[in-house]
Amino acid sequence: MTFERPNIAAMQGYTPGEQPAGDKAIKLNTNENPYPPAPAVAEALAAVHSEELRRYPPPTASEFRQTAAELHAVEPENILPTNGGDELLRLVLTTFVDPDETVVVAEPSYSLYPVLTAIQGCQLKQVPLEQGWNLPGNFSEQLQGAKLCILVNPHAPSGHLMAVEVLREVANSFGGILLIDEAYVDFIDPDKGYDSLPLVRELDNVIILRTLSKGYSLAGLRFGYGIGSPNLIAPMLSKTRDSYNTDLLSQRLATAALKSVDHARQGWDRVRASRKKLAAELAQLGMPCEPSQSNFLLCQVPHKPGAKALYQALKDKGILVRWFDLEGLRERLRISIGSEEENSALIDALREILGSTS
């Protein structure tokens, strides 16, 4: 028999991108960073003695909080370390959104958001984006009465960047909490001058999600954090997170990674350069991409062979990209920026496939 709550029995779980065993596949499907983590991360790993694992880890990851606070010029009270960015998303719902309250997300967006609202058993309102992946002009009106709004910026899966001014307007006119999911923030061109941290200092209803999975090449570590005013951070830190939500190893390595931000920045630069080059090459193949400030490109696929068939043809050649069976996305592919070698292999494979079908 099933013991599931009705909302759990009725829902579908989140489907992560394929994670093939072995090293042979070219993985351009889950937005992993093509470059290794900083040498300091390897050093921090080598410095851990397994005997240290005998004891519980520092419960609030205090050294990481201090390091992140310094990086962002905020206080440790503004930082909540989490077991991946996903935990922060869950904690915000658990802590702030009652079952009869509403969460607003843009459509399309990160497909985990509706899964989390289904688990929480709260109301979900999906607001379609307009042409160019922009929020509709009446977005603030659509937020009326909602408790939480989650916006991913740069947007996934398009890579479109919203201006901080737009986010400020949303937060200012909103009686609930604005969660800005900045999983891909590190790949924004520096000349865009994007910086949402002032919102956290100005407003008590803004929380920013950061993760070490993409920008710091540590998807395998599961480490993210929230940045927000203490009224948002404190109840998650002291009440709703699991008592020891981050382990000793991940605390040590995440701290080392943030202290080596200059190393990570070199990788961000390389990804940006590759993004520009890859977008041009894809356009030449008849696959124009949305302007992306992220480490992936969302590109159109010619009617022949179509996106689903192209996804499969690439997979047959050992190259994984992401196809979403969702309204507005079915004729596109999302391609993570890989290393130069991986990107070249992709272009070669596309030439071969598209050449043989055109």
Add this chain to the structure above:
Amino acid sequence: MTFERPNIAAMQGYTPGEQPAGDKAIKLNTNENPYPPAPAVAEALAAVHSEELRRYPPPTASEFRQTAAELHAVEPENILPTNGGDELLRLVLTTFVDPDETVVVAEPSYSLYPVLTAIQGCQLKQVPLEQGWNLPGNFSEQLQGAKLCILVNPHAPSGHLMAVEVLREVANSFGGILLIDEAYVDFIDPDKGYDSLPLVRELDNVIILRTLSKGYSLAGLRFGYGIGSPNLIAPMLSKTRDSYNTDLLSQRLATAALKSVDHARQGWDRVRASRKKLAAELAQLGMPCEPSQSNFLLCQVPHKPGAKALYQALKDKGILVRWFDLEGLRERLRISIGSEEENSALIDALREILGSTS
């Protein structure tokens, strides 16, 4: 302003035992294992290349599931790996207990349980244990209409062991789920013949919690798992847990630890021998202990100086034990079994303190 849900605003968080920085304190307060993890764990740690962390971890920790299934003679479908045992407790509530449903726990018990029911916003019924830390005779009647019953066995904080037959009777007559929290199971005397695994094979409403924190000396790693029938495991695995709830490092090290169970067993034997010796020494000092099948002792404290004062006097000497400001526990101390050296230091300190107050 606060944005917290009413149930969150009204609740208090869980208070973990003190985790002092530095290595000087003798920590007998959080039931950590005094012996290091297996050499194979150190080897697994040394074998990880930081570059591997670039990619997401295996989402369902399949190798760990296989290893745990073999150890317990069940199928991988019966195993749910979690970020510490605490995550399993949370997931069971999230997945199976609606806000209008009731969770039954024994009183006293692990103080995290009421915190988790407060977060879930469901009903909590605490059933007082009888003399000798046994369930009352009408316990099954008291479960009527409840959705979940959580029993820790061996019991915390007394160390009392319930027979499998009692658990079977509870589960058999219960329309909800019985969660048996076996955090301390590894320290049971083998001659007790305790084995609750048959319950999982016989019944579809039993889930067993295991952790690597105590028996495998890996509290810092945050790794636990549930063992239950697929109708209980599947919805937590595919719907309610965070997409990548356990990281690559912890999966590798936890798998190595379980494969080295024979090494861990040597530590369990040593803890059992120390437990017997320490209990005798404490009794000689006028601090008789409950018969314990765990890696801690709950001992009575003479009226003079009283448990709270003794806790503080030990702390002043650099020895941490646990005092609970709870009904029925205020005149006792819970003392984790340490290494022989730590236990001797404790006895010496107690002799000095009690000698000077008697």
